[in-house]
Amino acid sequence: xxxxxxxxxxxxxxxxxxxxxxxxxxxxxxxxxxxxxxxxxxxxxxxxxxxxxxxxxxxxxxxxxxxxxxxxxxxxxxxxxxxxxxxxxxxxxxxxxxxxxxxxxxxxxxxxxxxxxxxxxxxxxxxxxxxxxxxxxxxxxxxxxxxxxxxxxxxxxxxxxxxxxxxxxxxxxxxxxxxxxxxxxxxxxxxxxxxxxxxxxxxxxxxxxxxxxxxxxxxxxxxxxxxxxxxxxxxxxxxxxxxxxxxxxxxxxxxxxxxxxxxxxxxxxxxxxxxxxxxxxxxxxxxxxxxxxxxxxxxxxxxxxxxxxxx
Amino acid sequence: xxxxxxxxxxxxxxxxxxxxxxxxxxxxxxxxxxxxxxxxxxxxxxxxxxxxxxxxxxxxxxxxxxxxxxxxxxxxxxxxxxxxxxxxxxxxxxxxxxxxxxxxxxxxxxxxxxxxxxxxxxxxxxxxxxxxxxxxxxxxxxxxxxxxxxxxxxxxxxxxxxxxxxxxxxxxxxxxxxxxxxxxxxxxxxxxxxxxxxxxxxxxxxxxxxxxxxxxxxxxxxxxxxxxxxxxxxxxxxxxxxxxxxxxxxxxxxxxxxxxxxxxxxxxxxxxxxxxxxxxxxxxxxxxxxxxxxxxxxxxxxxxxxxxxxxxxxxxxxxxxxxxxxxxxxxxxxxxxxxxxxxxxxxxxxxxxxxxxxxxxxxxxxxxxxxxxxxxxxxxxxxxxxxxxxxxxxxxxxxxxxxxxxxxxxxxxxxxxxxxxxxxxxxxxxxxxxxxxxxxxxxxxxxxxxxxxxxxxxxxxxxxxxxxxxxxxxxxxxxxxxxxxxxxxxxxxxxxxxxxxxxxxxxxxxxxxx
Numbered sequence: 134x135x136x137x138x139x140x141x142x143x144x145x146x147x148x149x150x151x152x153x154x155x156x157x158x159x160x161x162x163x164x165x166x167x168x169x170x171x172x173x174x175x176x177x178x179x180x181x182x183x184x185x186x187x188x189x190x191x192x193x194x195x196x197x198x199x200x201x202x203x204x205x206x207x208x209x210x211x212x213x214x215x216x217x218x219x220x221x222x223x224x225x226x227x228x229x230x231x232x233x234x235x236x237x238x239x240x241x242x243x244x245x246x247x248x249x250x251x252x253x254x255x256x257x258x259x260x261x262x263x264x265x266x267x268x269x270x271x272x273x274x275x276x277x278x279x280x281x282x283x284x285x286x287x288x289x290x291x292x293x294x295x296x297x298x299x300x301x302x303x304x305x306x307x308x309x310x311x312x313x314x315x316x317x318x319x320x321x322x323x324x325x326x327x328x329x330x331x332x333x334x335x336x337x338x339x340x341x342x343x344x345x346x347x348x349x350x351x352x353x354x355x356x357x358x359x360x361x362x363x364x365x366x367x368x369x370x371x372x373x374x375x376x377x378x379x380x381x382x383x384x385x386x387x388x389x390x391x392x393x394x395x396x397x398x399x400x401x402x403x404x405x406x407x408x409x410x411x412x413x414x415x416x417x418x419x420x421x422x423x424x425x426x427x428x429x430x431x432x433x434x435x436x437x438x439x440x441x442x443x444x
Numbered sequence: 445x446x447x448x449x450x451x452x453x454x455x456x457x458x459x460x461x462x463x464x465x466x467x468x469x470x471x472x473x474x475x476x477x478x479x480x481x482x483x484x485x486x487x488x489x490x491x492x493x494x495x496x497x498x499x500x501x502x503x504x505x506x507x508x509x510x511x512x513x514x515x516x517x518x519x520x521x522x523x524x525x526x527x528x529x530x531x532x533x534x535x536x537x538x539x540x541x542x543x544x545x546x547x548x549x550x551x552x553x554x555x556x557x558x559x560x561x562x563x564x565x566x567x568x569x570x571x572x573x574x575x576x577x578x579x580x581x582x583x584x585x586x587x588x589x590x591x592x593x594x595x596x597x598x599x600x601x602x603x604x605x606x607x608x609x610x611x612x613x614x615x616x617x618x619x620x621x622x623x624x625x626x627x628x629x630x631x632x633x634x635x636x637x638x639x640x641x642x643x644x645x646x647x648x649x650x651x652x653x654x655x656x657x658x659x660x661x662x663x664x665x666x667x668x669x670x671x672x673x674x675x676x677x678x679x680x681x682x683x684x685x686x687x688x689x690x691x692x693x694x695x696x697x698x699x700x701x702x703x704x705x706x707x708x709x710x711x712x713x714x715x716x717x718x719x720x721x722x723x724x725x726x727x728x729x730x731x732x733x734x735x736x737x738x739x740x741x742x743x744x745x746x747x748x749x750x751x752x753x754x755x756x757x758x759x760x761x762x763x764x765x766x767x768x769x770x771x772x773x774x775x776x777x778x779x780x781x782x783x784x785x786x787x788x789x790x791x792x793x794x795x796x797x798x799x800x801x802x803x804x805x806x807x808x809x810x811x812x813x814x815x816x817x818x819x820x821x822x823x824x825x826x827x828x829x830x831x832x833x834x835x836x837x838x839x840x841x842x843x844x845x846x847x848x849x850x851x852x853x854x855x856x857x858x859x860x861x862x863x864x865x866x867x868x869x870x871x872x873x874x875x876x877x878x879x880x881x882x883x884x885x886x887x888x889x890x891x892x893x894x895x896x897x898x899x900x901x902x903x904x905x906x907x908x909x910x911x912x913x914x915x916x917x918x919x920x921x922x923x924x925x926x927x928x929x930x931x932x933x934x935x936x937x938x939x940x941x942x943x944x945x946x947x948x949x950x951x952x953x954x955x956x957x958x
Contacts, residue, residue, distance in 0.1 A: 299559070306543050306554050313541035316505065317555055318525030434545060 140393045146273045151347055153385025155339040157284045159363035160377045161291055162335025169328035170308035170435035174230025175215055176336050177360025178237020183208040183337025184344035185241040188351045197256040201341050208337020209330045216329040220322045223439050248351040256346050280342055292374035308433035311440040321440050371431040384414050456481045456640045457609055462511030464497050470664050471497035477659040484641045486651040488684055489661035490881035495644050499611050503535045504528035529557050534602035538613040544587035548597055551586055555601040573600055576630045587717045591740050592623040611642045620739055621942040628654050648677035662686055685883055700730030703901035704870045705763040711755050719743040719925045728901040735916030736905040743925040744905050751872045752784030753777040778810045781869030785860050793859040796848040803847050804829035804862055811866040836861030853880040864891050874905040889915050921945050
């Protein structure tokens, strides 16, 4: 029995934003990493490690804020393993990134053995008194926890960083042509290590948002592919901050919508509905990147290439 | 213009006993020379003579093992390019240090120590580029610029910092003759304004036209100082090479039947910064060498891909000895005798991490019958690789070494030799002597001439006009993907070629106005 009226638009949009935030955080981090010319496929691993580090710290200290800080540190620490292997030992970025994901999943499962089924204190929501009570707008715009606003602020900051600042220009230059950047005297490896660590911290935050806010509990493998979606969204967003926000919200939106549709009993096979966020994201990806030459224009030219100063 | 370098004017840069050793090779051995103020000083030498290492030390990219440098009388030991730029040393690189996806102003800002805000910088770029007759739009993306325009970006990046010493590493290798004239005018103007220039090249006529003093390097050591105004080009060349040069010789025979016929060939480029081929037609007969000139990036790579079979074309556009091969891939074309040697050595002409034997097999497998019913014949492949190494004087410890381990010039000899020794009916080569020293270049050209004398048809794509004039029977130019009507090479003047190339139009006007 289909009952579309049961879908509450306020709750729908609210849940959409909550579902999108982890992906947005991880994708923004990966965006900076890829702009510096490094392809880190370990996003999923860094997210899950962030999720358990955040959960454990929040549980032990009873402070969600400390949990997020620990998640950022955990994600960054794991990403530095990747940085050491690819930037100093010149290992292949694709293989190392895949290994990082596998390693992260295993490490998180081990760290999380004693935390299954435990609960953490809730991350407080913004409360602006009467404003938060305005129907729809109050809840959807002013009713979130600080991490949601932080993720959107980061999107704006990343955009401004690349558009207006000199360090942003240098980072883009390193991702475009590392040999030329080296010849001009820029420390290619140091810049890339910093970008990788930033990407790791952002992925860690994204993971912690799942274990501290969205679910909030610890289960093994709880990121469930969010890291891979974040990676896809960076490409779909053509390495631009604004489009990455759009991509993350599109995926989050379809995910929540299909859950609501399933709950409302729409006459479609649940398997197809569950697959729909992936299918729609892939379809949009294909459409947007249909113009091959334009996609190639946006991609950082040195993406995934190993740099070794030959002089 | 007075010559001032030798008149006891105080030296701007002094290099004293500088030595730099890499594992197994001495790049610079106790090199000493000095560049005076207001002087254009040439640094002459073959590939591998140590010029690049020397200028990298002056620019702070490499540190010397021993020896001292002095700049404006004080000790000078830059630890990084930033320090060198702060001291007043600027450098224009041979392989441009530009970022294709960024615009002109961003590229300039990246090469400056303390760039002004973008809007001010854009105005300064427009102003300085007009002043020196190098017009440039600060908002254009560098990937869309021609090689000549890209070089202007590099030069303007240097000029905005008011350098005392400007280092230019082989600046003319990618320019049309007219662009070279404009560059020289700019450099002379700079010298008058008090900037010294260290000019690195192996093109002797340019050095005679521009430079006040010249230091010749060979195998990492200074072999002498010459006066480019009085000493002849041949003297300088022999000093550089350390032996007398042979000039390629040929018999101008008559041509046979048409081997390669291309009619109305148009192919879209596969790269976003590439140039699509538009309505290209050409005919090469047995025994003929067609030289294709033009500034890099005007469709050279695409033409090679279309002829080799990497890019397929519409039926009927490409005929080999009368047979339509437009729809055949590279190996099918090889079997019929159409071979190609592309420009990019590592990754296109050769697989960098595979050995020379394997690389010999990769293109030689079909014609030299190194493959029998799916199995590789290693003994024959090795024999073929050794034959290439022996006949083309490829310096390598052995055929089992990876292609990557060879120097650029040696690998070039290998990839050209590999095709020549397969006895092609038609051979297409792009930049056959790029980065190869004069003696080896002469022997590669001789091999190409011998091949044509034996009845093969050759298409030689090159940016080196002297080379094309030396070996071509007919000559045409690629410009924005279009090929001009081939003309007999004998009797063509540099001016006529420049007009065919059609570059530099706006630049000439700028100088006339200034």
